Amino acid sequence: MRRNDRDDDEDDERFRQQLMAHGIPTRDVSPRPGDGARAAAELARILALPQRRPPLRRRLVNRWSRRRPTRFVLPVVATVAALAVGFFVVVRPGGSEYIAEAGTPPLLRLGGVDAGALPASGESAAETLRQLAIEALGLPYDARQPVQQVVVDSWLSESAAEIGAGDAQSVLRSVQRETYVLPDDIIRSIERRGGPLDQAGRVTSPVEEDGPRLSDESFPIPDRGHDYAERLPTDPAQLRAALLDGYDAATLAQAPGGALLLQISSLIGSYVLPPRLISAIWQMLADEPSVTLLGTAQDRRGREALVLSTPSIDGYGQQLLLADPESGAILGDEVVLVKSSPTYSFTPPAVISFNTIVRSARVPLAEVPAEP
Template sequence: MDGDKELAELRELLLRSGAEPRDLTPLPGQQERMERSLAAIVATPRDERSAPRPLRSRSPRRRRTALTTAAVVATAAAISVVLVLRPGDPTAPAAQAGTPPLLSFELAPDGRLPASGRPAAAELERLASLRAGQPTAGSGAVQHVSVDAWWAATVDSGGPARPATTVTPVHTDSYFFPDATLRVVERRGVPLTTAGRIDEPVDLSRGAVTSDESFPSPDPGPRHAAGLPTTAAGVRARLARDDDPALCDDQPAACLVNDMIDLHRSYVVPPDVDAALWGALAREPGVRYLGRTTDRVGRAAVAFTTPSYDGVSQIVVFADPTTGAFLGDELVLVAPSPSYALRPPAVTSFSAVVEARWMHAADVPR
């Protein structure tokens, strides 16, 4: 079957499923999970009974967007990216070829999860108290979120060659305007040190722009984060309204953590909403505190982990220990999976929120 015919059949299938071209563009922060979903699609064995349940959007409202985007990304899935590591800390936990090294945590020095850490409720409540007293960053009407990220995708050509997992560094700047226009600028990310960290920022004046697009944003729009409840119970209930029950009824902590990740990759989240989110997470008994660490961009952080809803990974989230600010997230493969040509443990993605602040429209780069 030739490529054009395959694409035509895929397009017909997506249209029958209700896909619309206007929904092709993801919200900022969803791209990494879409790539993991794509990896699960292209690497699923012929006998589907042996494959784990694939990752998919937790929100029924957003699932159509993720599906159509995955179809478009599939056309470029054969591009290989080489992970370049630079000299750094020789004591860092070892990495597999092609993946970032595991981080070392105060309560998990070797970086191996999930049998690490201690119950997280007390530390999460401390973060909630800290965050509630913080000011909102910046001023103006435009939300700017800057993220350094790496994500992995496994490609199986179906031929005799073994599936290959590639890791791609991306720096993203998103600008959310009050008229619901969303501008997303992507640049190639920078190499990691051998300790698995980024020790120099992307040079925005010289870094090659790989994508710069503006478009009307999908729901829920630019005021979504600002309108969320500021109590733990209230924000938990509001976010759960859009979660997928098939995933989240059995994995409430994973879904709450992923809702937090989505929010912080897309919005300047108000400090009182942040505080409510940490308070809600403190009520999830499966969350573990990993202690202090240094995050992927060299900041002092505290870390927490919970099992992902894919059944083979652990989600790690990072916070500033002095302000309670959300710093980023990481996904670590901890069990064998046909979705990745990797041996566990292995880092399959991470993102670091390097800036989240309000700015004036006149200050947005042209």
């Protein structure tokens, strides 16, 4: 079904104002299925949170949109400010044993780093990124197929009372979103709930394709159009200019890498990127010194991944981008709160969002599920 009512428009406008207040350009801000209602509900929830552990209730903490910077309802990403060159900082919770904050999954376990710790900066990623750019050129891409299908795993937190989990304070569950970008400039978005995450924050129970749908909506693609990713330049310098167009100078001076990863994250959540564009992304990031390589980890689906990191644009977190070291594919992104923020009651470091690419491919029109 399609939703274009006045209430959603008013919610969307309030949402745009929130983005503008935190330096996120609104040129690409346009509604997606349910963005307005969800953003308003999440904003109200965040403002109501106490500074101690929140009371037991459902807390939806996965992102709403990756097509554009609206994936952050408020500035949910941040970083350790002002790092001297070569200065290695590790952020970790108090005590010797890491316990994930209720309602947030554990951090990815990086090789050579204690569980629950996150380096504030890593080694130069330039050489690794240039190698990824070469590998990405061999990724499969069938331009003849008219529909872009992107399947993403994210997560939500539910209270024990809601799901009958006994004495557990909260249970983390996977949520899978299927996005279909259709050639008539319509987006179809379907969300399904999966099983609980394991203690490492990994998705252990595959979502059933014919299982119950949390939501199923179709919506016009505003502004960009279905062929947006294909029209982006593949020259690294031109691509950088295109992605950063609309950002103010102060934001770019403070966190250029954060602005780039924000835009990349918005792209990969809806569009199937051509191999030449993925290659150009890696080349572009190779020339951005604020993007560093933290090391390797298993992603939320147990796949080996290179973990790239950069300070986020709001000054409170780090944005992570995950890459397949063999194929050069983009595997997903995460946002980690590393500095106490007035927006969140979580104790840093805390995973604010993760979004793991399950599938990104062009498919025939016949593979789009029938509407309910």
